[in-house]
Amino acid sequence: xxxxxxxxxxxxxxxxxxxxxxxxxxDVRWERTIQAPDPKHxxxxxxxxxxxxxxxxxxxxxxxxxxxxxxxxxxxxxxxTGQLILERQDAPDEPYARVLIDLDDGRxxxxxxxxxxxxxxxxxxxxxxxGELGPEPLDDTFTASRFAEMLAQRRGRIKSxxxxxxxxxxxxxxxxxxxxxxxxxxxxxxxxxxxxxxxxRLYQAIRSVLRTAIEENGTTLENGQYRQANGxxxxxxxxxxxxDHDGDRCPRCGTTIERIEIGQRGTFVCPTCQPPPKET
Ligand SMILES: [Zn+2]
Numbered sequence: 001x002x003x004x005x006x007x008x009x010x011x012x013x014x015x016x017x018x019x020x021x022x023x024x025x026x027d028v029r030w031e032r033t034i035q036a037p038d039p040k041h042x043x044x045x046x047x048x049x050x051x052x053x054x055x056x057x058x059x060x061x062x063x064x065x066x067x068x069x070x071x072x073x074x075x076x077x078x079x080x081t082g083q084l085i086l087e088r089q090d091a092p093d094e095p096y097a098r099v100l101i102d103l104d105d106g107r108x109x110x111x112x113x114x115x116x117x118x119x120x121x122x123x124x125x126x127x128x129x130x131g132e133l134g135p136e137p138l139d140d141t142f143t144a145s146r147f148a149e150m151l152a153q154r155r156g157r158i159k160s161x162x163x164x165x166x167x168x169x170x171x172x173x174x175x176x177x178x179x180x181x182x183x184x185x186x187x188x189x190x191x192x193x194x195x196x197x198x199x200x201r202l203y204q205a206i207r208s209v210l211r212t213a214i215e216e217n218g219t220t221l222e223n224g225q226y227r228q229a230n231g232x233x234x235x236x237x238x239x240x241x242x243x244d245h246d247g248d249r250c251p252r253c254g255t256t257i258e259r260i261e262i263g264q265r266g267t268f269v270c271p272t273c274q275p276p277p278k279e280t
Contacts, residue, residue, distance in 0.1 A: 002078045004137070004170030005213035006226050006234065007059050010084055013229040015054040017086055018063070018109070022050045025102030033098045033111065035119040042122050046074065046101070058133045058169030062126065073126040076111070081225045082118030085110045114225070134168045137206050142168075144203040151191045151199055158194060159187030159262050162206075170210065174219055174243045177268045179205040181242045181250075186274040187260075187267050193277070212239065242268040 002010075026043035028034055034042045049067035056062060061084070063074040076084065081096075089108045099111040099120065111118065121129055135142045150168075154161055161167050162176045171179070180187050182205035185198055194202065213219060218234030220226045221244065226234060241251050246259035250270035260267050 001080050001172050002059065002082070002218070002226050003172035003175050004056075004059065004210055005175070005216075005236065006218035007056050007061060007078065007170075008214050009218045009234060010078075010229050011054055011056045011061055014061075014084065014086065014109075017107075017229070018051045018054050018103070020050065020052075022104040023047055023101055024104050025100075025108075027100040027102075028098075029100070030098035030113070030116060032116065033113065033118055033120055035121045037122060042120070045072065045122055057130045058136070058165055059172075060130060062130075070124060072122055072124050075121040075123065075126060075129055077119045079113075079115070079117035079119065081115040082111060082113045083225075083227045084229055085112065085227065085231055086229050087231075132166055134164075134166050137168055137170050138210060144200050147203045148196060148199045151194060154191040156191055157187065157262065158185060158189045158191050158202075159267060161191050171206065173265050173267075174240070175206075175209050175213065177243045178209045178241060181268070181270060181274060182209060184273045186269060186276050187262055189277045212236070242270060244268070 023046050026046050028039045028043055031039040049065040049072060051063055052066050053064040059077060061076040065072045065074055086107055086109055089102055089106055094110065094112055096112040096114045097110050098113045098116065101109040103109065123129065159176055159180060162171050163173065179202065183198060183202040185194060185202055213236040216234060216236040216239065217228055218226055219236040220233035221237055224233065228234065242257050245257050246268055248257055250257055250273060253270065253272045255270050255272040257268055257270055260269060
């Protein structure tokens with residue numbers, strides 16, 4: 001599933017191409033992709049609007065629009081398998097295309113989504129969708145001391161907390177495993193029992209893994225589901241230390257990496273670098 005680095009990569013590559021482009025056609029092929037308004041209204045309302053900016057909030061792609069004196073926001077969530085590909089309008093048809101957006105420069109934005117969990121919203125009140133999200137981990141306002149305060153108030157398991165988008169946005173199962181390994185923290189530790197030294201290390205690890213993954217244009221796993229907007233894969237998979245590496249050796253200490261389940265999600269730990277909690 002795309003996480004912050006993948007969404008950021010898509011946003012950065014679409015920003016230049018989409019800015020100042022006007023939507024000339026909307027073809028909704030899978031109606032449930034459109035969360036709101038209803039698909040017919042969505043298509044009518046998006047048509048003719050001009051894209052003024054492309055940004056990101058958490059894992060949501062945020063496309064700012066202007067048209068007829070109104071300022072709508074077009075929100076896109078890729079969820080499991082969503083892809084946004086910029087291509088020519090005469091590009092060959094693709095079996096998983098769910099929404100096609102024609103632009104005034106002869107190109108089109110194709111939203112493909114094999115598993116069909118991706119969603120789009122067109123709204124003039126984006127805060128209704130984005131309002132409950134936690135802080136952005138790469139923002140200047142997200143400091144180590146703020147992170148420490150946030151963790152001190154929570155008793156849940158650290159891994160479950162870090163992938164909760166209301167607590168902190170952007171992390172999913174790949175980067176949370178990597179960050180916890182980098183920081184040497186077992187994913188089942190309770191958040192409020194993590195020492196201040198470890199919180200500092202975790203803060204650095206989260207920011208470092210996200211920044212490096214953005215530089216590598218994200219992680220494309222063997223299933224190939226994540227693609228950049230130009231159709232290319234991301235390059236971070238080869239730098240993964242623990243995610244999907246059970247049975248391999250820990251790059252830091254050589255211990256065999258183990259796979260456990262937390263909240264029905266595969267979780268990867270080095271039992272030496274990430275000692276299990278004693279408190280349970
Ligand atoms: Zn290790």
